[in-house]
Amino acid sequence: MxxxxxxxxxxxxxxxxxxxxxxxxxxxxxxxxxxxxxxxxxxxxxxxxxxxxxxxxxxxxxxxxxxxxxxxxxxxxxxxxxxxxxxAGRLNGATHDDVERLTEEFADSAANLALSYTQRNQRELSIRQQASDADWDSDTAFLRAATDPILRSERLITEGHPLHPGAKLRQGFCSSEVVSYASEYDGVPEIRFVAVTNEYSSGVTTEGGLTLSERLYELVSGLRDAVADAVTDAGHDPESMTVLPVHPWQYRHELPERYGRELDRGVIVAIPDCALPAAATVSLRTLVPQGTKRSTPPHLKLSLGIQTTSSIRTITPQTVHNGPRITDVLDRVLDDGQFKSLRGLPETAGACFHDPGGPHTDGQSHDRAKHLSALVRHNPLKYVDDGKLPVTGAALLSRGPLEDRPLIDVLAPDGGPDMTASFLRRYAETIVPDALRLLVAYGIGLEAHLQNCIIVFDDGFPDEVFIRDYGGLRICRDRLAAASHSISLYPGSVTVSDEMRPAYDKLTYALFQNHLAEVIRFLVRQGTISESRCWEIVSAVVGETLENLRYDGIPATWIDDAAEVLFESTWEYKCLTRMRLTDKSHSYVHESVPNPLSRSSE
Incomplete structure (x- = not known):
């Protein structure tokens, strides 16, 4: 030292x-x-x-x-x-109550992390005992052998959010519920169902698509009959009801407490005779149905009234209604032949409990809507070609069970600094050019952090990236309109703005400060390449992308504006711990930090 x-x-x-x-x-x-x-x-x-x-x-x-x-x-x-x-008076004016609350969050996160480490050790021992008989001679072979390599990779994620002080916070779960419902414990929650009268529900689909109820009936054997029996007994016509999938924790805790009156009145009818086993993903509230006739069943994103990191993981009516509408726009944009390696994962239908009237942008009706809501999303395996290996981005930082090193070390080819540099360039070229094209040409800033990205590897190099979860992206309405697209979203949506800055901030934070910074941190730990060289590579890919956009007829003023933002000497960095101290997850606190993409030193 x-x-x-x-x-x-x-x-x-x-x-x-x-x-x-x-x-x-x-x-x-x-x-x-x-x-x-x-x-x-x-x-x-x-x-x-x-x-x-x-x-x-x-x-x-x-x-x-x-x-x-x-x-x-x-x-x-x-x-x-x-x-x-x-x-010592060093917490920027935080109150005693702030400190007590954050102390509780830290304790919950630390306890869950300790439990997760114990589970990892037991899992690794079990996998190593199976490896010889299963012909798993590497972590790559272990992943490839799975029916769902993405899900298997997510089950290796032990440490949670890479930047957040409450990385493993699961406030609302007791220890047994953590084990039952979290992906690292191979959790298989049983999705439950309720039917809500159409007067008290609202939903949306992609253009010409099936409703959420219709998609669930196609997916779940026996659900249609179970709904018909339950709602007929309650005096309703099955055709007058919207079916919602419910996380079992939500079904047990939030449903009777928050919607007891509606259950008594028959506005909400529980469906007791049908449940769907599902595998937990790293996000907890997104579940992958198991045991269906479909080889790539859709993922179901469900409201979950517990806090992880900074937020209660419900689904707002804005997210429910916007997902399919954003899908329609993104599908048209991404299918125009200009995008090489980036694919969105469509959110095809959503629905929620919805008090009559509305729209509900805040208050009790908004709260009630977001605690009983769901979205259907395409399974990324639908788009993975044979022979390729899809891995959740967050799993790249996790230790593989057989080789005792992060998966990114396993997947990145050995061979010294030049080989590592080649891997990083390929990685950056897989996601940066298309993400920047969306940003500059269409005003869409993706929330492309590690958990939202599925990286598809081919012959040891990144080849494609799938982006999931449209709830956090940002769109500049005027830029999208200038590109001949329009979108109408649920009132009160922070997704759209008349300015580019929110879209810039979303992409730069999620993709560069979170995603690529973590990939680089782990590559540097191999000891074969310097961090400065890594950022020079990423900066070069950004510069080349902007130059290529000029040749594609994108207005020069748009590109110049993007270059100024992307290469400015400093960026605003989100101060997550200070934000938790004030308990304002959506009121950002920033600090100015040097931008590693900057060319000011050249």
Missing amino acids: SEPDQSTVVPPGLSAPTVADRLRPLPPTAERALVLPLPSIDTTLAVPIEAMRAYRRPDPVGDVVRCDVDTTRRLMRPKTVLQTLWT
């Missing part, structure tokens, strides 16, 4: 070298220490880090250490670190 700056402010009686000495023994990869003096309580916090990564992100590799004048101790719990900072 390099020697600390002698000018560093430390508690009275301590020198900077003393602080460094107290951190030893250090993890072998630690290059320096991040030191935070807390003079108001005469102490210092320090943590070994591997490096300061792009966007000024420290890469910690050891415990936080508290260095008082006479003692040194390791702070093993997030709660202790948070309370130390609170006592």
Whole structure:
């Protein structure tokens, strides 16, 4: 570790070298220490880090250490670190209640992470015991052997969100429910069903598509008869009802508590005699039906009233109604022959409980709509050619069960820095050009973070990328109209804006600050390539893409504007911990950080 700056402010009686000495023994990869003096309580916090990564992100590799004048101790719990900072007055005006709430979130996340690590160890032992008989000689072979490699890859994801302080927060689940409903435990929740009178429901489909009820009847054997029996007994005509799939946790907890009156009145009718086994995905609320006659059953995104990271994972009426409408637009745009490797995963039908009247943009009716809602999405396996391997982007950072290293290390070919550089360029070329074309030419900023992307590998290199979940993307209405497309969305939707900035911010945060920054961080850990070279590669792909757009007749002013944003010297970086302190997940807090794509130093 390099020697600390002698000018560093430390508690009275301590020198900077003393602080460094107290951190030893250090993890072998630690290059320096991040030191935070807390003079108001005469102490210092320090943590070994591997490096300061792009966007000024420290890469910690050891415990936080508290260095008082006479003692040194390791702070093993997030709660202790948070309370130390609170006592020192370093939490930017957060209240005591804010600290208590965030402490609870940290504790829940830490407990779930510990449980997840235990499960990973047990899983790996089981897989290794099966490997010889199953002819799994590598992690790649293990993934390829699955009927659904995407689902198998998601079950390897142990650590959750790569940037969020509550990466494994599942507030609302007890431990047994975590095990029953989470993907890393091979959770197989049984989807339940309710029927809602058409007067109290609202839905939408893609142009000419089937309704949510019709799609469910096609998918689930016996559902039509079970609905007919239940609603007839309640005095309704089956044709006057909308069928909604319900997550079993929601069915057990939220349905009787939030909709008890509607159940008593027969506005909502539970369907007790039909359930659909489904595999949990990493998102928890999106489930993959099992045991159906279809080899690629659609994915069902269901409301789930628990908090993960910063949000309660319900589905707003805006998302329900917008998904199929965005699908219609994206399908037309992506099918025009200009896009090479990016495909959207259509959201074909959605429906929700919907009090009469509306639209409901806030208040109790909006809340009731978002807790009983669902969307149907195409299964990405429909689009994967034989011989190719699809993997969820977030799984690339997870340890494979057989080779004891991240999947990206397994999938990226060995061969030194030039081979790693070639892999990264191919990876960037698979997603960046098409995502930027959507942004610049159509005003659509994708939420292309790791969890939303399925990366399809062919002969060891990325070949295609599928984008799922349209609820978080952003659209500039005027730019889309200038490209001869229009869209009408549910009132109160933050999805659309009259300006480009929200679309820029969505893509730059999700794709560059989250997705590619994590891919690069793991490639750099292999030790064969520098981080600066990695970002030079990505920056070059961005520049080449913008130049290619000029040749395609995209207005020069649009491209120049995009270049200014993408290459500006600093970007705004989302401060997730500060946002959690104020409990304002949709009121963003930013800090200006150096942009690794910037060409200002050239």
